Amino acid sequence: MSAFLAIVARDLRLGFGAQGAMLTTLLFFVLAVSLFPLGVGPEPQILARIAAGVIWVAALLAAMLSLDRLFQTDQEDGTLDLLAQAPLPLGLVALAKTLAHWLTTGLPLSLIAPLLAILLQMEGDAIPVLLGALLLGTPSLSLIGAIGAALTLGAKRGAVLVPLLTLPLVIPVLIFGVGAVEAAAYGLSAGPHLLLLGAFLAGALALSPLAIAAAVRLALE
Amino acid sequence: MALTVEQLACIRGERQLFSDLNFRLAPGEALLLHGPNGSGKSSLLRLLAGFLPPAHGRVLWDGAPALEDAEAHRARLQYLGHQDAVKSQLGTGDNLLFWARLYGLDPVGTEQAVTAALDAAGLQRQRHLQGGYLSAGQKRRLALARLLLKPATLWLLDEPTNALDTSAVAWLGELLAAHRAKGGMIILASHVDVPLKDARRLDLPEGKLA
Numbered sequence: 001m002s003a004f005l006a007i008v009a010r011d012l013r014l015g016f017g018a019q020g021a022m023l024t025t026l027l028f029f030v031l032a033v034s035l036f037p038l039g040v041g042p043e044p045q046i047l048a049r050i051a052a053g054v055i056w057v058a059a060l061l062a063a064m065l066s067l068d069r070l071f072q073t074d075q076e077d078g079t080l081d082l083l084a085q086a087p088l089p090l091g092l093v094a095l096a097k098t099l100a101h102w103l104t105t106g107l108p109l110s111l112i113a114p115l116l117a118i119l120l121q122m123e124g125d126a127i128p129v130l131l132g133a134l135l136l137g138t139p140s141l142s143l144i145g146a147i148g149a150a151l152t153l154g155a156k157r158g159a160v161l162v163p164l165l166t167l168p169l170v171i172p173v174l175i176f177g178v179g180a181v182e183a184a185a186y187g188l189s190a191g192p193h194l195l196l197l198g199a200f201l202a203g204a205l206a207l208s209p210l211a212i213a214a215a216v217r218l219a220l221e
Numbered sequence: 222m223a224l225t226v227e228q229l230a231c232i233r234g235e236r237q238l239f240s241d242l243n244f245r246l247a248p249g250e251a252l253l254l255h256g257p258n259g260s261g262k263s264s265l266l267r268l269l270a271g272f273l274p275p276a277h278g279r280v281l282w283d284g285a286p287a288l289e290d291a292e293a294h295r296a297r298l299q300y301l302g303h304q305d306a307v308k309s310q311l312g313t314g315d316n317l318l319f320w321a322r323l324y325g326l327d328p329v330g331t332e333q334a335v336t337a338a339l340d341a342a343g344l345q346r347q348r349h350l351q352g353g354y355l356s357a358g359q360k361r362r363l364a365l366a367r368l369l370l371k372p373a374t375l376w377l378l379d380e381p382t383n384a385l386d387t388s389a390v391a392w393l394g395e396l397l398a399a400h401r402a403k404g405g406m407i408i409l410a411s412h413v414d415v416p417l418k419d420a421r422r423l424d425l426p427e428g429k430l431a
Binding site for chain 2: 002003005006007009010013014017019076077078079081082083084085086087089220221
């Protein structure tokens with residue numbers, strides 16, 4: 001357990017640092033969402049109609065931004081070798097790193113999303129649902145994305161490859177994430193969508209550490 | 222306690238690096254890997270560390286297959302690769318602190334162990350300096366200091382003298398001698414002379430023991 005926490009704490013420190021992923025991810029997310037009112041015009045009905053989709057797609061893309069560096073920096077300086085030699089299974093090392101990635105990208109991004117939702121004239125009732133859906137959905141993005149990051153280790157164009165590999169796999173998150181918010185906006189129950197997001201997360205949580213560990217081990221050969 | 226290697230072969234890409242490698246290492250013994258560039262010194266070390274599966278042959282620890290129980294194998298070895306695994310954004314002391322925590326040292330022992338390791342490596346004055354500002358030799362010393370944080374029997378060292386100055390090489394010699402005196406084993410690849418008293422020599426790729 002202490003080894004797990006040591007990896008999370010170290011990656012958080014690196015993530016919050018000046019060269020870390022948090023600030024760029026958050027700025028990209030805010031900027032990408034704010035471009036839409038400029039692009040489609042300021043009519044409240046149009047903005048309210050597209051708000052959920054815009055925020056979710058921007059969140060998806062923002063989460064991809066720093067993913068290619070998730071294991072790459074550790075591989076470049078030799079740390080990944082030693083993490084693979086750590087006294088805890090490689091799957092848990094991967095889970096610790098993914099947790100730190102979510103804490104520095106998905107979590108702050110989810111927390112700032114309600115502000116952007118107001119900017120886009122989203123229905124008041126839908127905003128808490130948006131927050132809940134993002135908190136449930138973004139960990140899946142980090143987990144699935146980490147598989148892509150591990151698979152592209154050593155590839156020269158990792159930054160482009162990771163989204164290409166990962167985005168198709170996270171389409172369910174987008175569909176149910178947007179579905180939850182729209183259901184709430186129309187006064188329907190968001191429950192089923194949120195449950196499906198939760199189920200997706202449970203599956204990703206169980207399976208992706210194994211896939212990441214296998215991919216990392218292959219990269220270290 | 223002994224490491225035995227039987228008929229070991231390694232294939233990288235399409236090329237066979239070495240084959241029919243046999244040796245036995247007992248506590249306190251050291252093996253020096255010799256050979257031209259590309260002869261498989263690093264691959265042998267990575268193979269013994271469990272990163273690479275052997276193409277043929279067996280690695281035995283006390284007569285039992287060593288690589289199958291990966292967790293037990295990891296616990297008894299320390300691997301030092303070409304790279305120093307120093308995070309440039311973290312302080313010198315924090316770099317070591319991370320490894321100490323990862324290796325599961327208890328919180329009280331961690332500080333002391335890190336201080337002792339920094340002292341031994343002569344990096345006490347750089348404790349709060351970021352890793353990125355260390356010289357290549359200092360980074361190498363920091364990587365070697367990490368060896369002191371985890372009690373492991375088998376040390377696998379790949380070119381440990383890289384970028385080290387003469388006094389640091391002498392320190393490395395003491396480190397290696399102390400490890401052997403405690404019953405540790407060392408397998409070391411180097412193309413320069415390392416202060417390693419009566420170590421056996423293994424010439425790659427022929428696999429001849431000297």
